Amino acid sequence: KSNILFLWLLCYHFCKVLDLAAGTCEVVTLDRDSSQPRRTIARQTARCACRKGQIAGTTRARPACVDVGIVWTRQWCEMSPCLDDEGCGLLVNQSGWTCTQPGGRVKTTTVRTQPDRTEPEPVTDILLVNTFPDLPPQRCGGGSG
Template structure:
């Protein structure tokens, strides 16, 4: 039951993604993740500002060696650790298929631009 990073965004959206990478190699029936999978642990949305929704998400992933928690097609996913360490966010294909991805100038995240011009901005910070 994973949800998109910003499931009900309005005209402009700021999203903060908090990644955790607790490696677990067990099965889901005991509350642990199968290797190579992710789940959303928390998803909070604030729509108090007009035409803007701020979403904060924490994902828990059980990534394989050489991978770390990331975002693919607006969902938590295990991605190559090189993408995260180099901050080349668009290489993990974080936007939906019909959206264009652009790095933020300071490489703190990316934007996904929809064909109609709506922009979703995602900033990343690592959580221990």
């Protein structure tokens, strides 16, 4: 019975992979939390069927297959995660990036790969945690400006 279960699980995994075209991604879960004032936190998990040398990432604010080297080196802005009119900035600890809109609004994205994954695989779940403040960031510091 355990062999049958194993074969079923193996088939299920690969059948799920096959329903995505190579090089494409789909959003599996999307949760939004607007309980904090002036913020919306969105948690998104995407499933991608990436080609060899690629892994799930973000391009132009959408899930996409990107070069695996970008994820390994955590140089997130190299995958062009922001919209065309936004500027990309790498977070200091390289845990994600910011996209700054022309009006000053900042979207911060932090990346957490699934904890049971140690190496990239052709189909990879990646959790993107986005924070979208409703107001532009305020400058800190003394004096009037």
